[in-house]
Amino acid sequence: MKKDFTPALLDFGPVQIYLARHFGFCYGVENAIDIAFRTIDENPGKRIFLLSEMIHNPQVNADLVERGVQFLQDTYGNQVVPYETLTKDDVVIIPAFGTTLAIEEKLNAIGIATHKYNTTCPFVEKVWNRSEQIAKKNYTVVVHGKPTHEETRATFSHAAYHTPTVVVNDMKEAIALSKYITGEKNVTEFYKEFAGRFSEGFDAAKDLQRIGVVNQTTMLASDTQAIADFLKQVMIEQYNLTASTVEDHFSDTRDTLCYATNDNQTAVYGLLETKADLAIVVGGYNSSNTSHLVELCEEKLPTYFINSEEKIISSSLIWHFNFHTKEEITTENFLPAKTPVKILITSGASCPDALVEGVIEKLVSFFKSTASVEALTAAFL
Ligand code: SF4
Numbered sequence: 001m002k003k004d005f006t007p008a009l010l011d012f013g014p015v016q017i018y019l020a021r022h023f024g025f026c027y028g029v030e031n032a033i034d035i036a037f038r039t040i041d042e043n044p045g046k047r048i049f050l051l052s053e054m055i056h057n058p059q060v061n062a063d064l065v066e067r068g069v070q071f072l073q074d075t076y077g078n079q080v081v082p083y084e085t086l087t088k089d090d091v092v093i094i095p096a097f098g099t100t101l102a103i104e105e106k107l108n109a110i111g112i113a114t115h116k117y118n119t120t121c122p123f124v125e126k127v128w129n130r131s132e133q134i135a136k137k138n139y140t141v142v143v144h145g146k147p148t149h150e151e152t153r154a155t156f157s158h159a160a161y162h163t164p165t166v167v168v169n170d171m172k173e174a175i176a177l178s179k180y181i182t183g184e185k186n187v188t189e190f191y192k193e194f195a196g197r198f199s200e201g202f203d204a205a206k207d208l209q210r211i212g213v214v215n216q217t218t219m220l221a222s223d224t225q226a227i228a229d230f231l232k233q234v235m236i237e238q239y240n241l242t243a244s245t246v247e248d249h250f251s252d253t254r255d256t257l258c259y260a261t262n263d264n265q266t267a268v269y270g271l272l273e274t275k276a277d278l279a280i281v282v283g284g285y286n287s288s289n290t291s292h293l294v295e296l297c298e299e300k301l302p303t304y305f306i307n308s309e310e311k312i313i314s315s316s317l318i319w320h321f322n323f324h325t326k327e328e329i330t331t332e333n334f335l336p337a338k339t340p341v342k343i344l345i346t347s348g349a350s351c352p353d354a355l356v357e358g359v360i361e362k363l364v365s366f367f368k369s370t371a372s373v374e375a376l377t378a379a380f381l
Pocket of ligand 1: 028029096217258259
């Protein structure tokens with residue numbers, strides 16, 4: 001059945017909220033949160049650690065910390081609690097992004113069973129499986145992802161176990177990579193240009209002859225598609241390939257985005273068909289999938305990326321995150337002086353619905369609303 005991506009209108013009279021048809025929590029995040037809280041309940045008196053942030057949501061992580069959970073690493077992979085201080089009696093929860101084989105081995109060597117409290121999302125595992133499948137056919141894996149993101153580091157590690165692997169962050173880097181495929185650049189430069197992005201023993205002269213592209217599940221679908229199409233075309237021209245021989249050098253992986261990322265992104269395209277005054281995107285500031293929703297909205301209208309309703313200071317002032325410069329900034333008079341004000345709202349896959357509801361309540365409180373938030377949002381939140 002064809003999915004419906006038209007937004008829901010919450011008409012409060014002087015302010016009209018258009019809510020994306022799909023937004024917020026995904027299966028993987030709900031599953032991870034369930035497992036994490038169950039782990040706490042099942043292990044009274046034990047030290048419980050999270051490998052890194054459970055998901056990129058400050059409230060969820062704060063709740064876990066309040067229940068006594070400690071983080072082993074920060075979100076950039078810096079060690080906060082040294083592995084040497086862990087014992088086999090400790091519990092370590094693997095986050096929804098998964099983790100690297102090296103970290104798993106390290107924990108297993110201490111005697112900590114990593115499979116027991118593993119919340120790795122099945123959609124992330126699907127990418128690992130896809131990488132393994134193409135590795136078996138002797139393709140090199142090109143991972144489209146943010147090189148420092150936990151999920152990309154985990155996917156890189158799993159792919160690299162089976163086959164040569166390299167990470168590209170964006171189209172600019174895909175173009176840079178293509179120059180080693182075509183010979184436009186000397187392969188010796190590859191090791192400097194892609195330092196820290198390729199697997200051990202990577203042979204740029206040989207390992208870029210057969211490739212397949214997989215992605216971090218939360219990248220922008222259109223970006224991954226463009227990168228895969230581009231690299232495929234490079235291969236076609238380099239090796240004079242036809243439709244029947246293209247697989248000799250390029251594996252068609254189709255995109256490896258998860259359903260939630262896909263639905264949330266497509267719903268934003270649907271949302272943007274409505275003519276509105278501004279958009280508000282709710283989610284953690286280090287959440288990859290949320291920042292992509294912001295990116296889509298920004299192309300069309302003033303967009304404010306906030307992580308809770310507390311960032312809406314008043315009807316004339318909002319604190320919001322500029323993910324390009326990675327800083328929080330303020331904007332005055334973010335609500336236009338007219339009625340009705342039309343506002344588009346969506347949220348990332350790691351954002352609880354309660355936060356979206358809080359944002360709607362705050363916005364509506366600035367107007368003489370003709371309807372109650374509870375009554376109008378009941379069907380959607
Ligand atoms: S966004 Fe997708 S891949 Fe990530 S946790 Fe959610 S369902 Fe899994």
